[in-house]
Amino acid sequence: MEAEANSGSPEDSWAFIQKPGEGCRTVPLAGHVGFDSLPDQLVNKSVSQGFCFNILCVGETGLGKSTLMDTLFNTKFEGEPATHTQPGVQLRSNTYDLQEGNVGLKLTIVSTVGFGDQINKEDSYKPIVEFIDAQFEAYLQEELKILRVLHNYHDSRIHACLYFIAPTGHSLKSLDLVTMKKLDSKVNIIPIIAKSDAISKSELTKFKIKITSELVSNGVQIYQFPTDDESVAEINGTMNAHLPFAVIGSTEELKIGNKMMKARQYPWGTVQVENEAHCDFVKLREMLIRINMEDLREQTHSRHYELYRRCKLEEMGFKDTDPDSKPFSLQETYEAKRNEFLGELQKKEEEMRQMFVQRVKEKEAELKEAEKELHEKFDRLKKLHQDEKKKLEDKKKLLDDEVNAFKQRKTAAELLQSQGSQAGGAQTLKRDKEKKNFF
Numbered sequence: 001m002e003a004e005a006n007s008g009s010p011e012d013s014w015a016f017i018q019k020p021g022e023g024c025r026t027v028p029l030a031g032h033v034g035f036d037s038l039p040d041q042l043v044n045k046s047v048s049q050g051f052c053f054n055i056l057c058v059g060e061t062g063l064g065k066s067t068l069m070d071t072l073f074n075t076k077f078e079g080e081p082a083t084h085t086q087p088g089v090q091l092r093s094n095t096y097d098l099q100e101g102n103v104g105l106k107l108t109i110v111s112t113v114g115f116g117d118q119i120n121k122e123d124s125y126k127p128i129v130e131f132i133d134a135q136f137e138a139y140l141q142e143e144l145k146i147l148r149v150l151h152n153y154h155d156s157r158i159h160a161c162l163y164f165i166a167p168t169g170h171s172l173k174s175l176d177l178v179t180m181k182k183l184d185s186k187v188n189i190i191p192i193i194a195k196s197d198a199i200s201k202s203e204l205t206k207f208k209i210k211i212t213s214e215l216v217s218n219g220v221q222i223y224q225f226p227t228d229d230e231s232v233a234e235i236n237g238t239m240n241a242h243l244p245f246a247v248i249g250s251t252e253e254l255k256i257g258n259k260m261m262k263a264r265q266y267p268w269g270t271v272q273v274e275n276e277a278h279c280d281f282v283k284l285r286e287m288l289i290r291i292n293m294e295d296l297r298e299q300t301h302s303r304h305y306e307l308y309r310r311c312k313l314e315e316m317g318f319k320d321t322d323p324d325s326k327p328f329s330l331q332e333t334y335e336a337k338r339n340e341f342l343g344e345l346q347k348k349e350e351e352m353r354q355m356f357v358q359r360v361k362e363k364e365a366e367l368k369e370a371e372k373e374l375h376e377k378f379d380r381l382k383k384l385h386q387d388e389k390k391k392l393e394d395k396k397k398l399l400d401d402e403v404n405a406f407k408q409r410k411t412a413a414e415l416l417q418s419q420g421s422q423a424g425g426a427q428t429l430k431r432d433k434e435k436k437n438f439f
Contacts, residue, residue, distance in 0.1 A: 050104035052155050053293060054135075056187065057109065058128060058179065059164025060116035063194040068162075068249035069109055071262060071273060072285055073098065076251065077109065086114025089127045093156075108156065116175055125179040132158055132186045136308040143309075157305060159296045160223070160288060161187040164194040165211065165244065169203040172214050180220045186304055188223035188296050190288065191215070196246030196279055197264065197271045204246050211244055225287055226295050239287050245280035248273050
């Protein structure tokens with residue numbers, strides 16, 4: 001048998017290795033081998049590593065999101081109540097380590113603070129979508145690392161989105177429809193009617209039918225509990241018909257009969273949280289935690305994350321087949337993308353070089369033009385200076401001529417005055433002499 005399986009050419013053996021599903025036969029075992037303990041090994045390993053579960057609570061402020069989380073996990077999570085004065089939607093994330101028996105659970109609860117409190121609610125869904133994408137991106141980056149530590153990596157991807165619907169009794173708000181439509185391809189949405197004790201049973205039944213009808217007519221895909229596993233197919237199929245769940249949350253315990261139960265006390269009576277005749281809290285807890293928690297985790301990875309990963313890698317240029325629909329390896333994709341990138345880089349480099357040369361030429365032309373203008377301005381100033389200098393020299397020459405003429409006139413005047421003085425003196429001496437001779 002073994003010789004027959006190994007006989008043949010190397011090419012035949014390689015073909016067999018390439019297609020392991022072909023020619024597979026079922027053979028009986030002669031005795032106990034031991035691989036029937038694999039499920040136990042998997043359970044032991046999983047229990048030792050622990051589990052993580054991340055819940056996103058979306059809903060308007062005051063719908064009891066924190067209270068329901070406390071009730072679901074039978075504990076008191078710390079946290080400050082949100083106000084209605086938030087300028088925008090903020091996501092608040094808190095992680096807790098829970099222990100039940102020998103099973104550890106790292107629970108992350110993300111709440112939408114300020115959702116629905118703004119006058120303009122058009123973009124209220126965007127911070128939620130961005131947060132979910134950011135968790136997908138962080139996981140993708142960890143996967144793409146050369147040295148990965150996924151076994152120790154804290155998976156922050158959202159596994160379940162509990163969408164809290166206000167108990168109006170009429171129909172879904174446009175904000176709810178838009179938000180759920182934006183989220184249904186990114187997260188497992190489980191719609192719940194919060195504070196369902198605010199409306200009557202008949203109104204609640206009509207409200208559920210109305211919500212389901214609006215979700216279908218608007219193409220909103222909510223999470224459906226799986227029915228492919230025979231062990232849970234019946235209960236999950238029944239619970240799918242009960243969606244959306246009408247829930248009540250309370251951490252207050254009241255004595256009802258001989259037992260202490262979580263309930264809400266009203267003047268007209270008491271509403272028991274875990275009484276299925278009063279609300280669907282038990283159904284929600286069974287479906288979310290006790291039966292379908294692992295399926296929610298699996299759906300997040302295999303459906304929503306894979307969709308994000310595929311779109312992201314396609315954006316980056318990676319693909320599985322070439323234009324001829326033939327298999328395309330990651331190495332070939334990388335080389336093709338690298339060559340494409342280098343080609344684009346060279347193209348951009350050439351464009352930048354041409355742009356640089358063009359700018360240098362333009363700058364040189366500007367500088368030459370500026371230099372020409374400076375020379376022309378210098379010549380104009382030089383000519384103006386020469387003209388002004390000539391005018392000044394002419395004025396100076398004229399002034400010098402006037403000064404010389406004045407000096408000549410002055411000299412002539414002084415000479416005349418001197419001659420006049422000499423003539424007057426001589427006449428005076430003559431008169432004095434004649435006067436003497438007369439006496």
